[in-house]
Amino acid sequence: MGRGRQKAKHTKIARELKYDTYNVNYSALEKELGHPGDDQYVDKWADQYADDDEELETA
Template sequence: MGRGRQKAKHTKVARELKYFSPNTDYSQLERELASSNPSEEDRWAEYADKYNDDSDDDSAEGEDK
């Protein structure tokens, strides 16, 4: 496929994606969001506390200690 045809095809797909508006089931979305587990937001906190060491920051390289 030549570059012109390829670009035209990509433009067509991009236009379809831009202007496509699917029917959204807001009640289903509300149920999914309401049933989400709030503890998932903090699921990496234990690793952050364990491995977060600010002593190896790049900002401290040129400073005398």
């Protein structure tokens, strides 16, 4: 009994996704996906783990 209403809702959502035009903020996307300005790799987890070289020297 409720299948017709459910199908209509899904159809409405599908049409909105298909035909709606979204405004994309390309400058914000570029900042989010871009590299740091100094072009060096920054490992944000480096402080939590010891380097492999240091472990080999102490062993």
